[in-house]
Amino acid sequence: MVSDLHYWSRLKNNRAGLAGLIIVVSFFLLAVGVWAGLLGQGWSAAGGERWAPPGAEAWFGTNLLGQDIFQRSVFSVRTAFEIGLIVSILSTALGAALGAIAGWYGKSWVDGTVLWLAGVLDSIPFYLFVAAVAFALQGKPWAMQIAMIATFWTATGRLVRAEVMKLKTREFVLSARAIGLPDLLILSRHVLPNTLHILLIQISITFVAAIKTEVILSFLGLGVQDGVSWGLMLAESTQEVLAGHFNNFLAASIMLFALLMGFNLFSDALQDAFDPKQAAL
Amino acid sequence: MTCWGKLNPVILSDNKPLYKFLTIAALVVGAACDSTSPTQETGDRGYSIYRHSMDGAPSSLDPAQASNIYANFLAVNLYDTLYRYKYLARPYQLEPNLADGLPQVSSDGLIYTIRIKPGVHFIDDPAFPAAKGRALRAEDFVYSIKRQFDPKTRAQGAWLWQNRIVGLDEWKENGSDYSLEVPGLKALDERTLQIQLISPFPQLTHTLAQGYSAIVPREAVDHYGQEFAIHPVGSGPYRLQMFNSAGAVLVRNTGFRQEPFNLEAEGFDPGVHGGFELEALEGLTVPFTDRIEVEFIAEDASRWNSFLAGELDFIKVPVTQFDQVLESREPLSLHPALAEKYHLLANLESGFVHTDFNMDDRRIGYHPEPQQNVRNKALRCAIIKAFDWPKRNEVFYYGIGQVFPGIIPPAAPEFDEKQSMAPVQRDLEGARMLLDQHDWNPSNLPVLEYGFPSSVTERQMFEQFRSFLGDIGYPAEKVRPMTFASYGDYARAYLNRDVMLITIGWTMDYPDAENTVQLFFGPNSSPGSNSANYNNEEFDRLYRSGSSLQASPMRTTMYRNMNRIVIDDCATISGVSRKMILLWNRELRMLPDRSFVGGFFFRFVHTGDAGTNPGEPAQ
């Protein structure tokens, strides 16, 4: 195994990446706060004055129903993390599993099947897929996540497949096979851990993609059904901005932007750190 | 005057007076520099254009499929119906359109004889031999109604005449063969129709003012097949020039029968209609405008922006803009700067919005055990008492919607203005008492499933409903949304009795309470229009005896009693009729309507151009 120290030190030196990480962790703490029932609990109370400006009662003001925009934005952090984490971790795991199998049994029918499946899923219009899954699950909360996982794994799958095909020719793998270790063991214990850098990067990239997709899906009515998310807030805001009420729009956009920016900076730093080509320089 | 370069700085604060000013400034500037305003368009040819906006798109241009209000609007302009509603008379009154007069009805109320006007032609179209439109005959009406009962048409209006006309349902059962006669639907000669009913149907004439009853030529249907839905061939005042998902263009049908406009016949009342400059229209030939451009803009934001930019002559103002546009609510008035440029009309909708309890659902509706039945009713009544109508009205309808108890909306002639508003007044005390007395508490309350098709407004209404119930101690986790990705899916669910609380709007087909009380008539339960699956013997009995009666004080009393029954049974949280704010360019002389007159008003729109009006009679 290649030494990790080199990578981690490069990571630490990347200031933008660190800033990104700090942002992400802060948001994560907010999400934990909401999960723990400490923050953002008043997101659905429709008691306040309509479209109140920011004030002592409601820090970002209120929306049409008199709901507190700040509370809703904070609760949306939890929604974002729930969706982001579930989709990114599961889709990356699925991609890793299928990619590893395809790469290991490269150029065989197994490989062919996985590639074909990836090709098929990539060719289906995404919204058709999500809508269909949403209808199938009758509006249950998991429809959107399942649809996203089913389509996002392909990117990871292809990358892992390529990497595994490369690793297959490495000495330590060849020796493991020579000893007679079972394939599955080699894959899980020796090969996959060497793809960890790819997986980490993919998780962070997919997190961003998942949140962005959720925003659009919720806007179209196919996303979050109960609760609140930035996508729903933006959907509400399209009517409000016309009447000159920008608070909903600004709150959701800015928080969304901040989280995505943090993640992008961090994942950029990860890629820079783990990119073997840069190591040569 | 160039419209480009109107630079308004973007100010990102919450300064409301500033936004109001900006909106008004924009409207004023927009109206002034609008490059395609009617006055500028008229040259020596006097070609007039009216640009209308609709907040939705038609379901189809085939009258048999004119299931939404937008389709109805267009259908009645492209085709002729036997009857229509008087342009100006309020309350709405029937008026002969293609018919020569009101129907002659036999004394037993079963035989209707109608004569149609002479000299009516279909437009020229390749579907006809030599591409020449032929004269319209009484047979065409017979064909058009028969079509509704032909499965191949995929018609949606058959319910209006189902089990009403002698022999029509059998005709369908026997395979919808057009060569076979229907005894109750006959053309006595080229210009005379006779309809024979199975039992008295006082609202029959009203159904003949619906887009569904519009008269289509068989040649066109046979020629175009399924594409007939986008290739209309009618005899109405306009013909179609262009149609796509974004809009339609109607141009004057030069062969339309010449009918001079008669103010008095249309119900003109100087006291009510004085400010609209309609007097000058007396004697002019209908239709007044050469070209109507209709834009289908469902998104409020886009529609409003388009109007602000001067691209439209008419708009139904989105509720979110009421604040910016209205100076005061009582009386309803425009901001003075706008009032100079635009006319305002507050148009009460011809329907109402209500939330039904699915009485078929044992958790909230009828229960075989009498005691549980009583408890359920108490729960329903408590929920109704907890509903804050003024707040609902204020947030979603700008406070100008009309809240009323029961199921007879203000647009119906039988509406009782003096009835007690107690059923729609919030009574938290009473609600809590009911819950207590009947052993309901947060731990045994049922989970309420509130169904709605996914959209921002519907979701907000749900959240507001949840907070209303929170005020009587209903736990928030027990009020759950049941969302559907499309309206069709929602309809499927509630028509299959799967939805517990059903929020729907009903648009009346004609100004008669029979149209709304039938919503609670037992036999009409799902998949019929009785989505509440309400079943009350007394109500049904009254309905049956009232349905054959002509409008009369006695019948009105009956309907009001039926209303009382539904209210007492707490079967539905009802209701509110929305008031629409219609704005149009002051240069236009018209009285728009989005209620029963609907699309019929297009032919009376006068663009007030200074040039030669092609509608004016030759000197």
Added chain:
Amino acid sequence: MHYALNKLAYGGLLILGVTLVSFSLMVWFGPDQTYTLIGKNASAEQIAEVRQQLGYDQPFAMRYGRFLVDLVTLNLGASNSSGEQVYSILKKTIPVTLALMIPGFILGNLLGIALGLLATYKKDQWIDRLITGLSVTGMSISFLVVIIFLQVLMCTPYGLNLFPVRGWQVTDLASYLHYVTVPTLSLVIIALGYNTRFYRAVFVEEAGKDHIRTAKAYGASPVTILWRHVLKNSMVPIITRFMFSIPLIVISGSLLIESYFGIPGIGKVTFDAITSGDQPVLKAIVGLTAVAFILIQIATDFIYKLVDPRIA
């Protein structure tokens, strides 16, 4: 020859797979259009009739079989919602979508390439950092936010009010520019971040190679190096990206833009068909998408061979 046949077979399998999966989704999970096509007060018989008209009552295998046959013979049928022939719907809307999306797509990529080259040239200097920073920013903004913001900024009195809010009445070049500007702007803003970053990475990698160092040692000017060596040799990844982002941008991207700006293109038609369950339209679009995807793959391979003879 063998290669070509192989590709064709693979393509065919892919089309089969896509159509099967999509068709299954539509049939088993898609919205039931019956309920939008029945009138008020429908009876159970009427509902059954409509279902039969729509073909819902036939067995799956038969419906799928007919679907394939229709696809091959290009018998696309008519929309269940509007009655219009699917072929004519496609004929009207595809050109609109192409006219709408192509300028933004091309501009977004060209600008991305230009900025990527610039950043590579000035690597690690402040320009590079600025460009990289901007591209990360660009990647962090939601498409939706951009569209809403631009519409308010460019098309309403709260902003500059220079362009129409919606619509597509294009008769000549002037009106085309009038309607296409704001959508193009949104597309470019959204795609630029990703494009720039991608191209920069590709160019940086290429620039680090030995033959570039050699060229520099020989005193070639920066422009020559960038143009002749870096850019030309990066054609493979550039083309890959270009080609493979076509379906993504054109089909999915056009959906939001067309809905928001009221442009009658294929994206809006697709979405309406998806939510209403208009199967004839959906079948045609899914089939076309699959075929287009295959064709793009084949075209990409072909272009590779043209550009880089090293690829076998």
